[in-house]
Amino acid sequence: xxxxxxxxxxxxxxxxxxxxxxxxxxxxxxxxxxxxxxxxxxxxxxxxxxxxxxxxxxxxxxxxxxxxxxxxxxxxxxxxxxxxxxxxxxxxxxxxxxxxxxxxxxxxxxxx
Amino acid sequence: xxxxxxxxxxxxxxxxxxxxxxxxxxxxxxxxxxxxxxxxxxxxxxxxxxxxxxxxxxxxxxxxxxxxxxxxxxxxxxxxxxxxxxxxxxxxxxxxxxxxxxxxxxxxxxxx
Numbered sequence: 574x575x576x577x578x579x580x581x582x583x584x585x586x587x588x589x590x591x592x593x594x595x596x597x598x599x600x601x602x603x604x605x606x607x608x609x610x611x612x613x614x615x616x617x618x619x620x621x622x623x624x625x626x627x628x629x630x631x632x633x634x635x636x637x638x639x640x641x642x643x644x645x646x647x648x649x650x651x652x653x654x655x656x657x658x659x660x661x662x663x664x665x666x667x668x669x670x671x672x673x674x675x676x677x678x679x680x681x682x683x684x685x
Numbered sequence: 686x687x688x689x690x691x692x693x694x695x696x697x698x699x700x701x702x703x704x705x706x707x708x709x710x711x712x713x714x715x716x717x718x719x720x721x722x723x724x725x726x727x728x729x730x731x732x733x734x735x736x737x738x739x740x741x742x743x744x745x746x747x748x749x750x751x752x753x754x755x756x757x758x759x760x761x762x763x764x765x766x767x768x769x770x771x772x773x774x775x776x777x778x779x780x781x782x783x784x785x786x787x788x789x790x791x792x793x794x795x796x797x
Contacts, residue, residue, distance in 0.1 A: 581725070604783055605783040605784070605785075607785055615790075615791075616775055616788040616789060616790050616791050617728070617775070617788050618788070619785050619786075622785050661727065661728065663786075665782075665783050672718065672730055672741075672743060673718070673730075673777075673779075673786050674744075675720075675727050675728040675729075676727055677725065677726065677727035678727055
């Protein structure tokens with residue numbers, strides 16, 4: 574079982590719709606969770622982090638964490654073509670020191 | 686503020702050649718990381734340094750060595766390059782335990 578799992582996609586949504594990206598993790602003791610966006614040929618950039626159960630909102634982005642079910646999700650409201658990218662979920666495992674473990678990413682396509 | 690700077694951006698090596706990838710950060714971060722990214726594999730941790738003076742193996746350390754030269758700099762060395770090491774390499778830094786990582790622009794390495 575991979576430590577962090579994501580559906581590779583592509584996930585296609587129409588412009589203006591809500592995009593929902595999901596991630597599950599295996600280490601129940603994980604404490605920190607991150608979403609990165611990566612455009613083709615570019616480096617990953619941080620868009621959200623969440624540490625506590627529940628929702629965290631930042632503009633059009635909402636991160637949701639459910640530690641009991643070991644999943645974290647990212648909602649993108651009013652999706653724009655510029656949101657088309659690969660979204661990487663990252664987890665800081667318990668006892669893993671400072672290292673971040675990444676999922677393989679979900680490709681999002683926002684269509685006009 | 687440059688953030689995380691990697692050199693070179695592109696490199697072509699012949700099998701058996703050696704090279705060092707350089708990384709420097711100006712954010713006074715404690716932790717630094719080297720990842721490789723291959724299609725369909727996501728970001729895989731090669732080595733990391735939780736703090737100055739320490740280094741630890743990640744998921745895929747074979748064929749690589751690292752040096753944490755000082756708090757700012759973390760280099761990755763390929764002693765005898767192999768075609769399987771063709772990849773995009775990212776350096777990242779983080780303030781510390783459980784915190785987000787910030788990435789350099791990447792080095793695209795091809796071993797022929």
